[in-house]
Amino acid sequence: MPKTDFRSPRLFTDATLAPGAMVVLDKDQSNYLGNVLRLSAGDGVLAFNGRDGEWRTTIAGRKRPEHLIVDTQTRPQDHLPDIHYVFAPLKHARLDYMAQKAVEMGAARLTPVVTRFTQTSRVNTERLRANVVEAAEQCGILSLAGVDEPLPLPRYLDGRDPARLLVFCDEDAEVADPLAALATHRPPTGGIDVLIGPEGGFAEEERAALRRQPRVVTLSLGPRILRADTAAVAALGLVQAVLGDFTKENTL
Numbered sequence: 317m318p319k320t321d322f323r324s325p326r327l328f329t330d331a332t333l334a335p336g337a338m339v340v341l342d343k344d345q346s347n348y349l350g351n352v353l354r355l356s357a358g359d360g361v362l363a364f365n366g367r368d369g370e371w372r373t374t375i376a377g378r379k380r381p382e383h384l385i386v387d388t389q390t391r392p393q394d395h396l397p398d399i400h401y402v403f404a405p406l407k408h409a410r411l412d413y414m415a416q417k418a419v420e421m422g423a424a425r426l427t428p429v430v431t432r433f434t435q436t437s438r439v440n441t442e443r444l445r446a447n448v449v450e451a452a453e454q455c456g457i458l459s460l461a462g463v464d465e466p467l468p469l470p471r472y473l474d475g476r477d478p479a480r481l482l483v484f485c486d487e488d489a490e491v492a493d494p495l496a497a498l499a500t501h502r503p504p505t506g507g508i509d510v511l512i513g514p515e516g517g518f519a520e521e522e523r524a525a526l527r528r529q530p531r532v533v534t535l536s537l538g539p540r541i542l543r544a545d546t547a548a549v550a551a552l553g554l555v556q557a558v559l560g561d562f563t564k565e566n567t568l
Contacts, residue, residue: 320391320456321362321390322456324360324361324372325349325353325361325362326361326363326370326453326454326456327348327349327361327362327363327364327384327453328363328364328365328366328449328452328453328460329345329363329364329365329384330365331365332365332367332368333363333364333365333367333368333369333371333386334368334386335386335387335388336385336386337385337386338383338384338385338386339363339383339384339385339386340382340383341381341382341384345381346380346382349361349375349381350380350381355381356375356380356381357377357378357381358374358375359374360372360374361373361375361384362390363384363386364452364458366393366452366458366459366460367393368389368393369389369390369392369393369458370389370390370391370458371387371388371389371390372388372389373385373386373387374387391458393458393459394458394459395459396422396423396459397422397424397556397560397561397568398424398507398508398568399422399423399424399425399507399552399555399556399560399568400423400424400425400426400427400480400507400508400509401418401423401426401427401461401510401512401548401552402428402429402472402509402510402511402512403418403426403427403428403429403511403512403544403548404428404429404430404431404434404435404512404513404514405428405430405434405435405436405437405438405466406435406436406514406515406544407435407436410543410544410545411439411444412443412447414545414548415444415447415448415451416447416450416451417451417545417548417552418461418548418552419447419448419451419452419455419457419461420451420455420457421548421549421552421553422556422560422561423461423552424459424461424462425464426448426461426462426464427464427467427472427509428444428464428465428466428467429466429467429468429469429472429511430466430467430469431469431513431514431518431519431522432518432519432522433515433516433517433518433519434516435514435515435516437466439465439466441463441465441466445463448460448461448463469522469525470525473525473526473529476509476529477506477507478529478530478531479505479506479530480506480507480508480509481501481504481508481531481532481533481559482509482511482526482529482531482532482533483498483508483509483510483511483532483533483535483551483555484511484526484529484533484534484535485512485513485535485536485547485551486513486518486523486526486534486535486536487513487517487536487537488517488518488523489534489535489536490536491536491538491539492536494535494537494538494554495554495557497533497534498535498555498558498559500533501531501533501559502558502559504559504560504568506531507568508555508559508560508568510551510552510555511526512544513544514544515543515544535551535554537550537551537554538550
């Protein structure tokens with residue numbers, strides 16, 4: 317597996333990447349490379365688009381960075397484990413943090429769901445996507461997580477694939493060994509949905525509906541009460557360690 321280069325700046329682009337291709341930079345990208353990173357014509361940048369792997373490119377332009385010339389591929393395209401992070405939206409900076417950490421932990425899709433005690437029902441999905449891109453750029457990630465429009469929890473449950481395992485993280489669950497609970501579903505099949513609720517918890521009718529799902533495991537995240545953004549990292553870490561790509565034996 318090629319080693320990730322963390323010293324070179326990385327840039328996401330929607331353009332196709334292939335030897336000799338020219339990638340036109342938009343105004344924001346040009347400003348970022350030229351004014352923020354202080355790069356100019358002749359400097360190197362790693363580019364990725366979520367489809368064609370990662371490529372070494374060279375900045376070109378007269379007075380400012382105008383486009384990239386694609387040179388050689390540094391890493392082939394990979395794929396994310398089939399883990400969807402399902403969450404009750406939070407406000408502003410904490411939602412940004414949670415989205416970035418979910419991407420860093422390898423989530424393939426971010427799915428906001430509105431529960432009875434959700435703090436806010438309005439979700440700026442463009443901002444979520446920007447957080448996905450930023451986390452991928454900074455952490456050497458090649459595949460971009462998808463972002464769904466928010467849904468009420470009942471509609472989400474009605475529409476989800478019953479073959480997927482639902483990991484229901486419930487602060488009222490009996491404190492037990494979460495690793496052992498997840499291990500009963502190894503090897504993983506059908507994909508995994510990891511659900512974190514709002515800081516107000518789930519309503520009893522919501523808990524009942526979640527426990528009626530065809531494939532569900534209810535997890536406690538330990539004896540301490542976690543904020544929702546912290547719970548995201550804890551839950552995804554557990555799932556990745558037992559069922560995800562933290563071990564070679566799992567092929568989600």
